[in-house]
Structure formats: C-alpha cells, structure tokens
Amino acid sequence: xxxxxxxxxxxxxxxxxxxxxxxxxxxxxxxxxxxxxxxxxxxxxxxxxxxxxxxxxxxxxxxxxxxxxxxxxxxxxxxxxxxxxxxxxxxxxxxxxxxx
Amino acid sequence: xxxxxxxxxxxxxxxxxxxxxxxxxxxxxxxxxxxxxxxxxxxxxxxxxxxxxxxxxxxxxxxxxxxxxxxxxxxxxxxxxxxxxxxxxxxxxxxxxxxxxxxxxxxxxxxxxxxxxxxxxxxxxxxxxxxxxxxxxxxxxxxxxxxxxxxxxxxxxxxxxxxxxxxxxxxxxxxxxxxxxxxxxxxxxxxxxxxxxxxxxxxxxxxxxxxxxxxxxxxxxxxxxxxxxxxxxxxxxxxxxxxxxxxxxxxxxxxxxxxxxxxxxxxxxxxxxxxxxxxxxxxxxxxxxxxxxxxxxxxxxxxxxxxxxxxxxxxxxxxxxxxxxxxxxxxxxxxxxxxxxxxxxxxxxxxxxxxxxxxxxxxxxxxxxxxxxxxxxxxxxxxxxxxxxxxxxxxxxxxxxxxxxxxxxxxxxxxxxxxxxxxxxxxxxxxxxxxxxxxxxxxxxxxxxxxxxxxxxxxxxxxxxxxxxxxxxxxxxxxxxxxxxxxxxxxxxxxxxxxxxxxxxxxxxxxxxxxxxxxxxxxxxxxxxxxxxxxxxxxxxxxxxxxxxxxxxxxxxxxxxxxxxxxxxxxxxxxxxxxxxxxxxxxxxxxxxxxxxxxxxxxxxxxxxxxxxxxxxxxxxxxxxxxxxxxxxxxxxxxxxxxxxxxxxxxxxxxx
Numbered sequence: 001x002x003x004x005x006x007x008x009x010x011x012x013x014x015x016x017x018x019x020x021x022x023x024x025x026x027x028x029x030x031x032x033x034x035x036x037x038x039x040x041x042x043x044x045x046x047x048x049x050x051x052x053x054x055x056x057x058x059x060x061x062x063x064x065x066x067x068x069x070x071x072x073x074x075x076x077x078x079x080x081x082x083x084x085x086x087x088x089x090x091x092x093x094x095x096x097x098x099x100x
Numbered sequence: 101x102x103x104x105x106x107x108x109x110x111x112x113x114x115x116x117x118x119x120x121x122x123x124x125x126x127x128x129x130x131x132x133x134x135x136x137x138x139x140x141x142x143x144x145x146x147x148x149x150x151x152x153x154x155x156x157x158x159x160x161x162x163x164x165x166x167x168x169x170x171x172x173x174x175x176x177x178x179x180x181x182x183x184x185x186x187x188x189x190x191x192x193x194x195x196x197x198x199x200x201x202x203x204x205x206x207x208x209x210x211x212x213x214x215x216x217x218x219x220x221x222x223x224x225x226x227x228x229x230x231x232x233x234x235x236x237x238x239x240x241x242x243x244x245x246x247x248x249x250x251x252x253x254x255x256x257x258x259x260x261x262x263x264x265x266x267x268x269x270x271x272x273x274x275x276x277x278x279x280x281x282x283x284x285x286x287x288x289x290x291x292x293x294x295x296x297x298x299x300x301x302x303x304x305x306x307x308x309x310x311x312x313x314x315x316x317x318x319x320x321x322x323x324x325x326x327x328x329x330x331x332x333x334x335x336x337x338x339x340x341x342x343x344x345x346x347x348x349x350x351x352x353x354x355x356x357x358x359x360x361x362x363x364x365x366x367x368x369x370x371x372x373x374x375x376x377x378x379x380x381x382x383x384x385x386x387x388x389x390x391x392x393x394x395x396x397x398x399x400x401x402x403x404x405x406x407x408x409x410x411x412x413x414x415x416x417x418x419x420x421x422x423x424x425x426x427x428x429x430x431x432x433x434x435x436x437x438x439x440x441x442x443x444x445x446x447x448x449x450x451x452x453x454x455x456x457x458x459x460x461x462x463x464x465x466x467x468x469x470x471x472x473x474x475x476x477x478x479x480x481x482x483x484x485x486x487x488x489x490x491x492x493x494x495x496x497x498x499x500x501x502x503x504x505x506x507x508x509x510x511x512x513x514x515x516x517x518x519x520x521x522x523x524x525x526x527x528x529x530x531x532x533x534x535x536x537x538x539x540x541x542x543x544x545x546x547x548x549x550x551x552x553x554x555x556x557x558x559x560x561x562x563x564x565x566x567x568x569x570x571x572x573x574x575x576x577x578x579x580x581x582x583x584x585x586x587x588x589x590x591x592x593x594x595x596x597x598x599x600x601x602x603x604x605x606x607x608x609x610x611x612x613x614x615x616x617x618x619x620x621x622x623x624x625x626x627x628x629x630x631x632x633x634x635x636x637x638x639x640x641x642x643x644x645x646x647x648x649x650x651x652x653x654x655x656x657x658x659x660x661x662x663x664x665x666x667x668x669x670x671x672x673x674x675x676x677x678x679x680x681x682x683x684x685x686x687x688x689x690x691x692x693x694x695x696x697x698x699x700x701x702x703x704x705x706x707x708x709x710x711x712x713x714x715x716x717x718x719x720x721x722x723x724x725x726x727x728x729x730x731x732x733x734x735x736x737x738x739x740x741x742x743x744x745x746x747x748x749x750x751x752x753x754x755x756x
Contacts, residue, residue: 019731023724031724092724 007048014041028080028090032073039069101148102161105180108149108190109229111142116222123215132205135218139201139225143194150187158184158599162235162299169238176296181235185600188438189232189370192445196362197225199567203453204354206563207460217257217352224250228363232370237286237296240371244282244335247364248275254359255351267347274344278334285327289378292320302377312381325378325385328371329392336368336422339396343669345419349411353456356411361418362449366441369425373434376601380432387516390430394511394524397423399666401531405538406652406662409466410455413539417492418448420528424507427525431518433510435597439582440503446578447491447500450571454485457560457568458543465550468542475544477557480565482544484572489540491575493533493630496623502579502586504529505623506594512622529626533633541641588616 018038025031043062050058084090101107115138123131153161162181169176182190201221208217227246234240248271256268286296293301301307310321332338337345348360359365372379372389379386397420404416421444428437459466461478475482491498494505508529512522559565585591640648652659661667718729 019727023728023731096721098721 004048004052008045011041011045011048014038014044026091026093028083028092028095031092032076032080036069036073039065101145102152102156102182103163105149105161105163105182105233106165106178108142108145108194109226109233111138111145112222112225112229114138116219116226119215119222120219123219126215128205128209128214131215131218135222136198136201136205138222139194139198142225142229143198146190146194149182150191153182153187160299160599164235173294174290174296176236176238178239179235179297180233181298182233183600184597185370185373185438186232188442188597190229192442193225193228193232193363196445196449196571197228197358199570200354200358200362200449200453203357203456203564203567204352206561207354207456208352209561211352213257217254220250220253220257221355221358224254224359224364228367231367235298237289237298240374241282241286244331244367244371245279247359247367248272248279248335251275251348251359251364254355255348257351257355261350264350267344267350271344271348274341275334278331278341280330281327281334282331285324285331288320288324288327292324298374307377307381310381312383318384319382321378322382322384325375325382326388328375328378329368329385329389332368332371332426333392334368335371336365336426337396337419338368338392338423338426339399340668342396342400342419343672346412346415346665349409349415353411353452353459356415357449357452357456360415361452362445365418365422366425366445369422369429369437369441372426372429373438373601376429376434379429383516386430386432388430389426390511390514390517390521393423393426393428393430394521394528395423396420397427397528398524398531399423401528401535403662403665404535405531406659407535408468410458410468410471410539410543411452411466413468413535414448414451414455417451417532417535420532421448421492424504424525424528427521428507428510431510431514431521433507434601435594436503436506436510438597439579439593440500440507443491443499443503443575443578446571447488447498447575450484450488450568450575451492453564453568453571454481454488457481457564458485460560460564461557462550463555465555468539470550471543471548472546472550473544473548474557478559480559480568484565484568485544486540487572488575489536491578493536493633494529494626495630496627497576497579497583499575499578499580501623501627502582505619505626506582506591508626509619509622512618526626526629530629530633533630534637537634537637538641541637545642546645 015038018034018036018041021034021037022031025034043065046058046062046065048058050056050062080090083095087095089095115134119131119134123134160181160183162179164177164179167175167177201218204217204221208214211217224247227243227250229243231240231243231247234243252268252272255271256265258264259268289301290296293304293306295301295304311319334341345360345365349356351360379389400416400419400423404413404420407413407416421440425437425440425444428434428440457478458471458474458481461474461481462471465471487498491500494501508522508525511525512518514521581593581596582591585594640651664670718725
C-alpha cells in the first residue's frame with residue numbers, strides 16, 4: 001500500500017509545475033495544458049484523500065472536475081482556434097488588443 | 101400703556117423690518133412715513149407710559165413679559181421696567197431720536213440706500229429702547245450689543261469708502277474690548293448674587309449686608325464695578341477706549357448726532373448710574389470712574405482745540421462731555437450726571453445737526469479753514485448753533501449751565517481729590533468754551549475762505565430746520581428744572597431722580613446757607629472761565645487771525661502733538677495692531693493655517709495620489725501577472741496557516 005503522503009507530494013509537485021508553466025509559458029496551447037495539469041493534480045489529491053479517509057466524496061468531486069475540464073477544453077480550444085485564425089499567432093503577449 | 105411697555109421698542113423694530121424688507125422698491129415718501137411714523141408712535145407711547153407712571157404714584161413699575169433663558173435657578177427674562185431714570189432716558193431717546201429721523205429725511209434725500217439708512221436707524225432705536233427699559237443685566241446687554249451693531253452698520257453706511265468701512269470695524273472691535281469686561285462683570289455679579297435682575301440685586305440682603313469695600317480692600321464688588329465700567333468706557337468712549345468715536349464721524353451726520361452724541365454713547369453713563377448702588381459700595385471703583393472721566397474730559401478737550409474738521413471738533417467735544425458725566429457719577433453726583441446726559445443730548449444733537457446743515461449748505465465741505473462768514477447766508481443754522489454753543493459752554497440760563505454747574509459743584513464737594521478734579525473740570529470748561537467759539541467764529545464769522553462763485557451756499561429745507569429749532573428751544577429751557585435751586589428753591593431734577601438715587605445726593609444740600617453760597621461762587625467762576633474762553637477765541641480768530649497761526653508756530657511741538665491727537669492711534673497701531681497682524685500673518689496664517697492645516701489636507705491628498713501611482717502598476721491587465729499575485733497570496737496564506745509565529749495557537753487552530 002502506497003502511503004497517502006506520496007500521492008499528496010506528487011500532486012503538489014504536479015500543481016507546482018502547472019503554476020510554473022502557466023506563469024512563464026507564452027504559447028496559449030501550453031498555458032491551456034498547464035491548466036489541465038493543475039486540474040489533474042488536484043484530482044489526484046482528491047482521489048488520494050478519498051482513499052485514505054474511506055469516503056466517496058472525493059471520487060464524486062473528481063468526476064465533476066473531469067466533466068468541467070472537458071467542457072472547458074471544448075470552449076477553450078474553440079477560442080484558441082479563433083485567435084489563431086484572426087491574429088496568426090499563439091503568443092499571449094500579443095493578444096492584448098483590449099488593453100490598447 | 102404701562103402694561104404694554106413692550107410696544108415702545110417694538111414699533112421701531114417693525115419699522116426697521118418693513119423698511120428693510122420692502123423699502124428698496126418704495127419711493128422715499130413711503131420710507132419716510134414708515135420710519136418717522138414708527139418712531140413718532142413710539143415717542144407718543146413713551147409719553148403716555150410716562151404719564152401713567154406719574155399717575156401711579158411714581159413707584160418703580162416692573163413687568164415680566166416672558167422667560168427668555170432659564171437654567172437651574174437662573175432666570176433671564178424679557179422684563180421691562182420704568183422708574184424715574186428710565187423716564188428720562190426713554191423720553192430723550194424717543195424724542196431726540198424722532199427729531200433726528202425727521203431731520204434725516206431732509207439730509208439724506210439725495211443719498212443712495214435711503215431705505216437702508218432708515219432701516220438701520222430704526223433698528224438702533226429698538227436696541228436703545230431695549231437697553232434703557234431692560235430690567236436685568238442680560239436683557240440690557242442685548243440692547244448694549246444691538247446698539248453696537250447698529251452703530252457699526254451706520255458708521256460704515258458709505259461702505260464703498262474704505263475709511264468709512266474701516267471706521268465701522270474699528271468702532272465694533274474697540275467696543276468688543278469693553279464688552280468683554282462688561283460680560284466678566286456680569287459673571288462676577290452672578291457669582292455673588294445668583295441673579296442678574298436689577299431689583300433683586302439692588303435690594304438683596306446680600307448687598308445690604310455687604311461691607312463697603314474701602315480703599316485697599318479690593319473685593320468682588322470693586323472688581324465687578326471696574327469691569328462694568330470697562331464696558332462703559334468702550335461704549336461711552338472714555339480713556340483708553342475712546343479712539344473709535346472720532347473715526348465714527350465717517351457716518352452720515354444724523355447718525356453722528358443720534359448715536360455718537362445724543363444717545364448710544366451715553367449708555368455707559370446710564371449703566372453706571374443704574375448700578376449706582378453697587379458703585380457706592382466700592383469707593384475705589386468710584387474714584388477710578390471719577391479720575392478716568394476727568395482725565396478724558398481734559399484730554400479730549402485739548403485735542404478739540406486744534407482740529408479743523410467741524411465734525412471732529414464736535415466728536416472730541418462729545419468725548420469730553422461724556423467725561424464730565426462720568427466725573428459726576430464718580431463723585432457720587434449721579435443725578436447731576438444724568439442731568440448733563442439729558443442736556444447734552446439736546447445741545448450736542450443740535451450741534452451735530454447744525455453742523456450737518458452747514459455741511460449741507462457748503463456742498464459737503466467739512467474743513468473749517470474753508471468756511472467763514474456763513475452767518476448771514478444761513479441765519480437759522482447760525483442762530484440755532486449759537487444757542488447750542490451757549491448751552492455747551494455754560495452761559496447762564498442755557499441748559500448746559502445748570503448741569504455743568506451741578507457736576508463741578510459735586511466734584512468740588514467730593515471727599516477724595518475734590519479740588520484736583522474740580523480744577524481739571526474747570527480747565528476743561530475753559531477749553532470747551534475756547535474750541536466751541538473757535539468753531540463758531542471760523543465757520544460763521546470773519547471773511548469767507550472759500551470760492552464764492554463755485555460754492556452755492558443755501559439754507560437747508562424746513563424738514564432739517566424744524567428739528568434744529570425744537571432742539572434749540574430744548575437746549576435753552578432744558579436746564580430750567582434746576583432753575584429754582586438758583587433762587588434757593590428745590591432742584592426739581594435732582595428731587596425727581598431722588599427715588600432712584602436714594603441716600604447719596606449732594607444736591608439737596610445746595611439749597612441752604614453756606615453750600616448755596618459756595619455753589620453761587622463756583623457758578624460765577626465757571627461762567628467767568630467760559631467768558632475767558634470766548635474772549636480768547638474772539639481775539640485769536642476774529643480780531644487777530646494772524647496771531648493764531650503765530651501761536652501755533654511758536655508752540656509747534658505742542659501744536660503738532662495735539663493735531664495728531666497725541667499719537668494715540670499710532671501708539672495703538674504699534675503696540676496692539678502691528679503685533680496682532682504680525683502674529684496673524686506669520687504664526688496663524690503662514691504656520692498654523694498654511695503649513696499645518698493646509699499641509700495636512702494637501703499631504704493626505706498627495707500621499708493618496710502617490711500610493712495610487714505606485715499601486716497602479718499592479719493593475720496591468722495581464723492575466724498571468726494576476727496569476728502570480730494569486731500564487732503569492734496562496735503561499736502567504738499557507739505560510740501563515742502552517743508557520744504562525746505568534747503564541748502557541750495557529751490560525752488553523754482558531755478556525756477549528
């Protein structure tokens with residue numbers, strides 16, 4: 001039996017990587033993926049605690065998160081495609097028309 | 101009428117309100133009607149009230165109309181009273197006031213702000229009547245301050261002229277200094293007697309049992325009296341607070357006559373006479389009153405010798421005559437003081453009105469050096485002014501003769517310093533006679549010293565001459581109350597006031613034997629000095645006009661000192677005004693206001709701006725930088741939760 005600590009630490013590391021990538025990457029697709037990474041890190045923590053505490057609440061949450069993530073991916077990718085078509089770039093630094 | 105005493109002051113107040121609110125669009129005639137009508141009715145009401153007062157056996161009438169201030173045991177009400185002293189004051193105020201209103205309709209006919217003038221004038225009448233009818237110190241103080249306000253408004257009537265508005269402010273501020281003392285005096289009286297009602301204080305057992313505070317023993321009453329006298333000094337223009345009165349001549353001449361000669365400035369004398377029971381318990385205060393009065397009388401008379409502005413001469417003469425009244429009060433001859441107050445109201449009002457008539461005739465010229473030889477052109481003015489001059493200089497059987505005689509007699513008989521006071525009083529009489537006849541000769545006699553082609557000298561209309569004639573008659577017969585005393589009979593005026601001034605009347609002794617002879621001698625001496633003054637003035641200004649200039653040249657230091665009024669204004673400017681201005685400008689303005697208050701306000705504002713400027717950069721609109729802040733925030737929360745540095749309990753523990 002793997003101790004819960006390990007899952008939590010792995011989850012924290014994955015979440016940290018996601019945050020790091022979200023902040024420092026410029027490509028929209030990469031940023032999008034880092035968000036997915038953070039979501040799944042949280043999922044992992046949910047599942048781990050659910051297992052440790054012997055309750056199903058965590059599992060239920062994870063299912064919700066997966067559903068929302070799927071919806072988000074669908075909408076997000078749609079937006080990304082539109083940006084790519086209109087601006088011929090995927091660099092977030094250059095998607096700042098509203099600021100000007 | 102006696103039961104409805106409040107109507108007497110109310111009528112002028114109504115007149116003031118009506119004229120002030122609606123008069124702007126009315127023709128002068130309606131404004132006249134309201135102003136003269138209200139004061140005339142007030143005069144008639146006063147006469148009727150006095151008649152009823154006589155009928156009721158001449159006992160003090162007093163009525164409480166409503167309670168104005170009630171706090172604990174203290175009560176200050178709208179209480180009016182009528183006694184012999186009030187009778188004199190009310191009749192003088194309404195009577196002379198009415199005449200001057202009539203005069204003013206002629207004098208002010210061509211001035212702007214006609215309705216405003218009469219509104220203020222009526223307002224003054226209201227406050228003055230409150231002052232003399234009040235039955236307690238608090239209500240008296242309302243009138244006291246009110247006449248100060250009216251005086252300020254009327255001195256600054258030509259408010260576009262800087263000197264006039266300055267003079268108004270000066271009068272108000274100097275009066276405030278005196279009023280400060282008056283208020284402290286009231287507080288002291290309240291502390292001693294637990295009330296400020298005249299009748300309660302004057303008849304209280306506390307006062308009856310109060311020891312007379314002899315010299316060296318400075319008790320509550322001495323201080324209270326001195327403080328009240330300080331207020332009187334401000335209002336009645338005594339040393340050292342007289343400086344505002346000469347400047348007050350910036351106001352229109354009827355104002356000078358009514359407020360700054362006949363009525364308001366006598367308020368101080370009235371208050372001292374009203375509080376005479378307190379003063380007689382404090383001989384030290386009495387002595388101070390006598391000395392200040394005597395000094396002022398002499399001091400102002402010397403300044404009056406050399407002034408060339410016809411109204412300024414009369415202004416200093418007023419200060420001097422007020423000094424006489426205080427001298428009388430100070431030596432205990434209160435009825436003589438009030439007697440002089442009354443006769444002075446007649447002849448000084450007449451002098452000012454006649455001077456106004458002269459100024460009117462000369463088309464606004466006030467400098468006596470540019471007059472002369474007017475006697476033939478304005479006969480009525482000349483005649484009436486001559487009568488007033490006879491009255492003020494004490495020529496026998498004119499009004500001033502009797503009152504001045506009574507004062508000098510009282511001073512001579514005074515226990516403390518009588519001879520010195522008498523000597524200065526007599527000297528002042530000499531000076532008075534000199535400067536008054538100087539005024540007459542320079543104005544009306546000799547050769548004209550103005551361009552007769554340009555100045556069209558004309559007699560004033562009858563609305564102005566009428567009051568002059570009436571006042572001339574009063575100035576002649578106004579002193580005849582005391583006439584029988586001259587033939588060893590009773591002094592009717594003193595006897596009339598005797599119920600008010602119970603217990604200290606020196607005049608009663610005048611009717612008999614040695615005292616009578618003494619009074620006759622003193623009267624003869626006084627008449628002699630008056631004639632000497634006349635003679636000197638005649639010689640210097642008619643016979644040998646060149647001698648006057650020569651005299652001025654040979655005594656140049658004295659002359660310039662007098663011409664510059666002893667440099668008192670300059671002294672006050674250097675000692676009081678300049679330091680105050682310096683403190684105001686450098687400490688209060690530049691330090692406290694600009695650096696302190698403005699600095700704090702502006703500092704907070706600019707600090708906020710600076711902080712905003714700095715924080716603005718965090719609001720970049722860049723989503724990922726917000727994400728950084730979210731992460732930083734989350735890390736801080738985690739750090740606090742897990743590594744709470746204070747005490748044993750973590751935040752997490754508190755949440756649980």
